[in-house]
Amino acid sequence: MHEMGIAQQLVQIAIDSIPRDIENPKVEKLNLRIGRLASVVEHSLTFCFEIITKDTPLENARLDIDVVPVTVHCKSCDNGWEVTGPVFKCPFCEDGDVEMLTGREIEITSLELADELKI
Amino acid sequence: MEINIQKKVLEANDTEADINRTFFKDQNVFVLNMMSSPGSGKTQILCKTLAKLMPHVRVGVIVGDICTTNDADRLKVTGAKVTQINTDQFGGDCHLAANLIIESAKQLGCEDLDLLIVENIGNLVCPAEFDIGEDARAVVLSVTEGEDKPLKYPLMFRVADVAILNKIDLLPYLDFDAKLVVDNMKQVHPHLPVFEFSAKTEEGLEPWLDWLKIKVFEKTGK
Numbered sequence: 001m002h003e004m005g006i007a008q009q010l011v012q013i014a015i016d017s018i019p020r021d022i023e024n025p026k027v028e029k030l031n032l033r034i035g036r037l038a039s040v041v042e043h044s045l046t047f048c049f050e051i052i053t054k055d056t057p058l059e060n061a062r063l064d065i066d067v068v069p070v071t072v073h074c075k076s077c078d079n080g081w082e083v084t085g086p087v088f089k090c091p092f093c094e095d096g097d098v099e100m101l102t103g104r105e106i107e108i109t110s111l112e113l114a115d116e117l118k119i
Numbered sequence: 120m121e122i123n124i125q126k127k128v129l130e131a132n133d134t135e136a137d138i139n140r141t142f143f144k145d146q147n148v149f150v151l152n153m154m155s156s157p158g159s160g161k162t163q164i165l166c167k168t169l170a171k172l173m174p175h176v177r178v179g180v181i182v183g184d185i186c187t188t189n190d191a192d193r194l195k196v197t198g199a200k201v202t203q204i205n206t207d208q209f210g211g212d213c214h215l216a217a218n219l220i221i222e223s224a225k226q227l228g229c230e231d232l233d234l235l236i237v238e239n240i241g242n243l244v245c246p247a248e249f250d251i252g253e254d255a256r257a258v259v260l261s262v263t264e265g266e267d268k269p270l271k272y273p274l275m276f277r278v279a280d281v282a283i284l285n286k287i288d289l290l291p292y293l294d295f296d297a298k299l300v301v302d303n304m305k306q307v308h309p310h311l312p313v314f315e316f317s318a319k320t321e322e323g324l325e326p327w328l329d330w331l332k333i334k335v336f337e338k339t340g341k
Contacts, residue, residue: 002213002245009128017124032128037274039248086273087306097310100277106128106248113120 003041006106007048011058014111018057022113027061029112035068035103061111070103132249135217139252142221146229148179149335150237152251154275155259156268157241160285162190163318164259165238169197171328172234176335179232181223183215183240190238202227206240214245217252233341234331243272254338255280262286262293266300269307276307281314281330288317 010030018025034040046063053059070083074096081091083103090096127133143150155161162182169178179200182190191203202223206212220237229235237253239246258279260268263286269276276282282304290297301313312330316323335341 002248005212005216006128009131013124013126013128017122019122037277039244039274086270088273088277089306089309095309104274108124108126108128110121110123110125113122115120 002039003044004048004052006040007045007052010049010108011052011056013108014058015056017111018113025057026114027058027111028114029062029064030058031064031066031109031111033066033068033105033107033109035105036070037100037103038106040106066109068102068105071101072098073101074098129248132217135221136250136252139217139221139224142224143229143235143252143254146232147339147341148229148232148235149255149338150235150251150253151331151334152237152239152246152253152256153259154239154243154246154256154279155241155261156243156264159241159259159261159264160318161238161241161259162193164283164285165194165236166197167318167321167324168328168331169194169199171324172332173198176233176332176341177231178234178236179227179229180236180238181215181220181227182238183219185211185213185240200227200232213240213242214249215239215251216249220251233339234335243268243275247272247275247278255334257281257283259283259285260300260304262289262295262297262300266296266303269300269303273307276304276311279308279311281312282308283327284313284315285318287315288320288322 014027014030042065049063072083072088073080074090076096077093079092088098090098153161172178180194181202183204184190186205186207188203191201194201204215204219204223256279258275304311304313314327316327
């Protein structure tokens with residue numbers, strides 16, 4: 001539901017990252033890392049991104065999303081594992097103090113520019 | 120050509136949240152971010168909570184809604200300082216972002232407050248994602264919602280520091296399993312403190328008030 005705001009931030013960060021000396025830059029791809037537990041719906045994000053990138057260097061750019069699994073660590077018994085459902089209870093000691101290591105990321109890792117046209 | 124970036128997309132909000140945290144520390148005020156789905160009873164809980172805490176604890180409230188000042192109007196009756204944020208002017212946002220909070224906090228004036236409560240926009244998804252510089256997050260669930268809500272919205276229950284199960288006065292009339300919903304909360308967040316009460320009848324309200332008073336004292340010494 002807040003994907004438009006995230007798309008706007010993506011565009012801002014991407015445009016700020018393009019070197020000033022590149023004339024008429026054209027972004028082909030944005031590489032993202034999004035955690036499985038982050039509240040981001042891929043389809044909504046793509047939809048919003050397409051709308052707001054019209055007439056910008058990111059028009060028609062593709063979003064390549066690397067989905068980050070939810071991994072946790074139990075501070076009580078020192079075990080670590082990947083969480084595949086909504087259950088965070090420690091399966092080893094049952095009552096552990098479980099901290100999340102990954103799974104909440106909403107990050108932009110890089111962008112790929114089309115080659116400059118040589119005339 | 121690939122350009123390396125490595126940036127958090129919500130970095131701008133996180134930076135604003137850090138500014139808020141410093142501001143609230145300087146003002147020596149404890150900030151509680153209260154979240155839930157619409158209609159869980161947040162405003163009623165606050166009306167009763169404020170009536171019990173004030174004037175010993177000086178409380179201010181920032182209320183977020185897409186439209187109307189209805190909740191702020193209800194809360195002003197308690198005598199607390201209240202300000203309303205309507206997000207329809209920002210496109211009907213489904214959450215309160217950090218930059219909106221600091222403006223309202225300054226407008227409200229925090230220098231004579233011990234506790235600032237942010238009643239977030241009713242939504243179990245988006246508010247969980249946005250740090251507003253708070254000291255603690257409370258999630259409210261009412262017994263007219265499903266027992267599986269913590270499993271359906273795990274992030275909200277993971278990021279919460281405390282949970283409230285409200286409207287327990289309705290339990291005799293519902294097929295709602297209160298033990299199951301608490302078990303589900305603990306599956307998502309094993310050490311989450313859960314307070315079960317009815318804001319309407321005030322049954323079970325005291326332990327929640329004690330928790331809140333201790334939290335305020337731990338930060339502010341007041």
